[in-house]
Amino acid sequence: MLSRTAADLYWMSRYLERAENLARMLDVSYSLSLMPQDDRGNGLDELAMPLLITGTLEDYLQRHGELHAERMLHFFALDASNPASLFNCLAAARSNAHAVRGRITADMWENINATWLALLDLAEQGLSGYGISRFCEWVKERSHLFRGATYSTLMRGDVYSFILLGTFIERADNTLRLLDARYELLGADSEDPNDRSARAYYQWSALLRALSAFEAFAEIYRGSPRAGKVAELLLLRAEVPRSLRACLTELQHTLADLPGDNGRPAQRLAAELEARLRYTAIEEVLETGMHAWITEYIEQVQQLGDAIHKCYLEVA
Structure with missing residues (x-):
């Protein structure tokens, strides 16, 4: 192609x-x-x-x-x-x-x-x-x-693969940015596991609904949404379609299936990011600091997008 x-x-x-x-x-x-x-x-x-x-x-x-x-x-x-x-x-x-x-x-x-x-x-x-x-x-x-x-x-082929790549790169970036924005808006409330204010409830519920993940949260965690649980769902749960983990899994599989050797840098980076996320616990994210962790991953998703562009999309 x-x-x-x-x-x-x-x-x-x-x-x-x-x-x-x-x-x-x-x-x-x-x-x-x-x-x-x-x-x-x-x-x-x-x-x-x-x-x-x-x-x-x-x-x-x-x-x-x-x-x-x-x-x-x-x-x-x-x-x-x-x-x-x-x-x-x-x-x-x-x-x-x-x-x-x-x-x-x-x-x-x-x-x-x-x-x-x-x-x-x-x-x-x-x-x-x-x-x-x-x-x-x-x-x-x-x-x-x-x-x-x-x-x-x-038909399943290269056309389908490049459509998937565009979809999941964009979706991963969006999930990270939305979660970061809501976390920053709530400020200190985000760090308080006992915060049961209406403001926190509606902010986190609105974010989950925006990402079509409210029902998934209710099924997995039950109870009211709080920063740590919402972050775990949207970052680390592979079964949630718009989570960062789900997006990187799709990207890793799609890149691995593309033929030829030109895409190895992008394939390697996708595999590294997916493997790192697979073995990350939410406690590590919170210990690092949600904003700092998300900012780093936004940059890495951008690097993956740049690698895909360099490997496949640049016109010689």
Whole structure:
């Protein structure tokens, strides 16, 4: 497969996964912003979280001057002039899919093209008439439909492998960033195993719901979510689909199955990261410090992405 084709497939799936992750992030922040706030925060602070996580807060402030709920929602979701907006993620995904239209199935192309056309209509209507939660659910639904079409109709081969690589690199990075942001927001409360405040409960519950892991938490741990248990679930539990461990396992297996010797650096790094995570206990994470541990792994996931790019996606 040509490197250009592999890159288009990889980035198509990364942008689609990113759009879904942005929708999850926006939905949870919007929901929490509507709840009664204590003296440690307000609704606008909560809505600013997606801007902080994606590194677009400064750009927003330069253009709009102050935090304003309606403008922030539009900037993050549908602003075509914001490179990190959900709108531009879906535009980039559709562009990449168009470039490899002959390598993906008709069901996959029709899904992503229909999503883009519907998004253009939504952008004209605006979020005020559609509803932000409904919009986020729509984005997640379209992503799930594309993933289902991919799984059900695409022949297993290199095309499928590069789609998986893009999906799980993006998902691993997102899980780490979301967990880190919530942990930092709760501050000292995150370290207190006896903290049973409503604020902590709703923050951790919202994070679990954002990552579709609330039911898994209830089945495995029962009781109220707390920092250590939530972190163990989202970092170390292989059976949770959006956990860091699950993502790295998929990446390691997918890279190992790709033919040729060019990918050995990426294969080695993926195997090392997966093995290290497999034998890590949550006590080690907490002893190191959650923020420090997550920051290190974010960098290592980025290094793995760089290795995949260098091994497979660079155009000679």
